[in-house]
Amino acid sequence: MTREHYRALPAVPDRLALPRRVQVLSLATVVVGTATLAWAFSRGEAQLAWSAYLIGAFFTLGLGAFAVAWLSMLYLTGADWSVTMRRIPEAMTAWLVPGGLLTMAVALSAHSLYHWSHAEAVASDPLLLHKSPFLNVTTFTVLLGASLLLWAVFGTRLVSASLRQDREGGYAATRANRTLSAIFLVLFAVTLSIVSFYLLLSLEAHWFSTMFAVLVFTDIVQTGTAFVAVVAGLMVMSGTLRGFLNEHHLHSLGKMVFASTGFWAYIYFCQYMLIWYANIPEETAYFLRRSGNGWLAYFAILPALKFVVPFLFLLPRDAKRNPRKLVPVAVLLVFAQFWELYVMVGPALTHGAEAAHGHLPVVELLVTLGFLGLFTLVFGQALSHRDPVPLKDPALLACLEYHS
Amino acid sequence: MVPNSTKGILGHFYEPADALAAAAKVRDAGWKHFDFLTPFPVHGMEEAMGQKRSWLPWVTAVLALCGIVFAQALQNYVMVFDWPMNFGGKPFAAWPAFIPITFEAMVFWAALGSAVVAIVAGRMDSVPQPPPMAVKTGATFDRFVLWISATDPKWDAAEAERFVRSLGADGVRLVDVGGRTNA
Structure with missing residues (x-):
């Protein structure tokens, strides 16, 4: 008696495109970011310029890497709820090629940023000498390049299978992507460790932390889900995907953003407490450097930005479902990632023999915004070249009827 | 204990969508002491039944x-x-x-x-349920069963039966097991 309850698909929207305002704003930040970088180089502040470059490059690389990892997780867990928003992470993977190349340019900066790249420093330092089979510019370039290439290849494969499904339908593409995802997540654990060790951890080559790769993983999950939440929230607010994307989908996404705040606190505190408890000089140096020389204030507000404020704000159910509440917190979390990278990179730098001093990260912020602007343009370009919703995904109906 | 009612009415539906539509109609008709017994959680049932968010x-x-x-x-x-x-x-x-x-x-x-x-709280703050064991509903198998308890303020057996039939329910059945339950 009942088949009439199964409704027809909502009207399929036009191709998605970045609003004109966002495009202009992104372009402006790219111009300002490039100008800031050029200004810093022209003043002879190579270290400042390269550190800002590293922060911006890693910030956006994290968004691209997250997209591939998240797509894999969604395929593996059979996350029906995410089908109608899948084009967002798919478009984010487009950054991996240009972003990977921009990140590789950090190799040029090795002498400004990485102490271990100076042969005379390594020769007189037993610890660096011991680590030199891993920490040298050739291995750096090869392993970093291989890892970034691997991300780009898997990202392209996952997306192209999804686009093939748009044309051909059927279950084959989902199944193929599921296999690919399982392989990728294992490789991702290794390659993300390599990338985070080389780019960030090796800034202080004497220090080590077994929590570091996990911490970087929580960071990119938090920033990535927050970025998706900004885009999806704006789409719900503007009604771009009316009928396809609603508060139930936002709720699930919001739960992931919410979980990532607790996950970050857990991992960051783990790293801190292990070092505090053992009290070994090689390890405590990391936090000592971040509590002196004017860094303490920058370091101390990090837990508020990444955990306390977003956690308490996202605790009520409505905050995860209502885009007007979700989007501002997500923006805060994206900003918090910049802040954390600044606190990771800034204190690790030395000016000659002197430790770096804490300063308002104006140059760093402008350059990072430039990277984010470029990322947004690439993202928008990729988004506009695809159907806005994977209409032939076998899980589409389950997604449309999804209740959070 | 979960409160049981000795009197009420049952009606069967065979599709979750029908159960949702029926629940919304029962809610809109102003019934308070009603429940849906389903083989699995039906998404959207809380809204359709007009249940408030839990405290x-x-x-x-x-x-x-x-x-x-x-x-x-x-x-x-x-x-x-x-x-x-x-x-x-x-x-x-x-x-x-x-x-x-x-x-x-x-x-x-x-x-x-x-x-x-x-x-x-679930034991105290709950709609009086159909008498256990005395009534076979099929709700653990393949039926979505509407239950309206006679404790509802607007209960009237004839009116309730007419109403449940008007929802398109199958197997509408008045239940009255007298003092045979623990209510």
Whole structure:
């Protein structure tokens, strides 16, 4: 008696495109970011310029890497709820090629940023000498390049299978992507460790932390889900995907953003407490450097930005479902990632023999915004070249009827 | 105990969508003491039945705070005032060392407390259910069963039967088991 309850698909929207305002704003930040970088180089502040470059490059690389990892997780867990928003992470993977190349340019900066790249420093330092089979510019370039290439290849494969499904339908593409995802997540654990060790951890080559790769993983999950939440929230607010994307989908996404705040606190505190408890000089140096020389204030507000404020704000159910509440917190979390990278990179730098001093990260912020602007343009370009919703995904109906 | 009613009416539906549509109509008709017995959780049923959001999250929040206060109080009392001990030269009030316990106590209090409150509240604050065992509904198998209890303020057997039939329900059946249940 009942088949009439199964409704027809909502009207399929036009191709998605970045609003004109966002495009202009992104372009402006790219111009300002490039100008800031050029200004810093022209003043002879190579270290400042390269550190800002590293922060911006890693910030956006994290968004691209997250997209591939998240797509894999969604395929593996059979996350029906995410089908109608899948084009967002798919478009984010487009950054991996240009972003990977921009990140590789950090190799040029090795002498400004990485102490271990100076042969005379390594020769007189037993610890660096011991680590030199891993920490040298050739291995750096090869392993970093291989890892970034691997991300780009898997990202392209996952997306192209999804686009093939748009044309051909059927279950084959989902199944193929599921296999690919399982392989990728294992490789991702290794390659993300390599990338985070080389780019960030090796800034202080004497220090080590077994929590570091996990911490970087929580960071990119938090920033990535927050970025998706900004885009999806704006789409719900503007009604771009009316009928396809609603508060139930936002709720699930919001739960992931919410979980990532607790996950970050857990991992960051783990790293801190292990070092505090053992009290070994090689390890405590990391936090000592971040509590002196004017860094303490920058370091101390990090837990508020990444955990306390977003956690308490996202605790009520409505905050995860209502885009007007979700989007501002997500923006805060994206900003918090910049802040954390600044606190990771800034204190690790030395000016000659002197430790770096804490300063308002104006140059760093402008350059990072430039990277984010470029990322947004690439993202928008990729988004506009695809159907806005994977209409032939076998899980589409389950997604449309999804209740959070 | 979950309150049972000895009198009421049952009606069967065979599709979740039909059950949802029927629930919305029962809600709009102003019935209060009704329930849907389903083989699996039907998404959107709470809204269709007009149920309010549970107050249980507030209980969880309060219990979590209590757990935090308890763990902090206990550790600070024991480790700072009652029996201070020197561990590796750390201060007596070594807050990082207290965090894991505080976290665990928070989870413990919130989770167990919420479970207990949920069970107790579910027994008290519930629509009177059909008499157990005396009525075979099929709700554990393939039916979505509407139950309207005779305890409803607007109960009238004839009117209820006419109404449930008007929803398109199958197997409409008035239940009256007298004093044979524990209600």
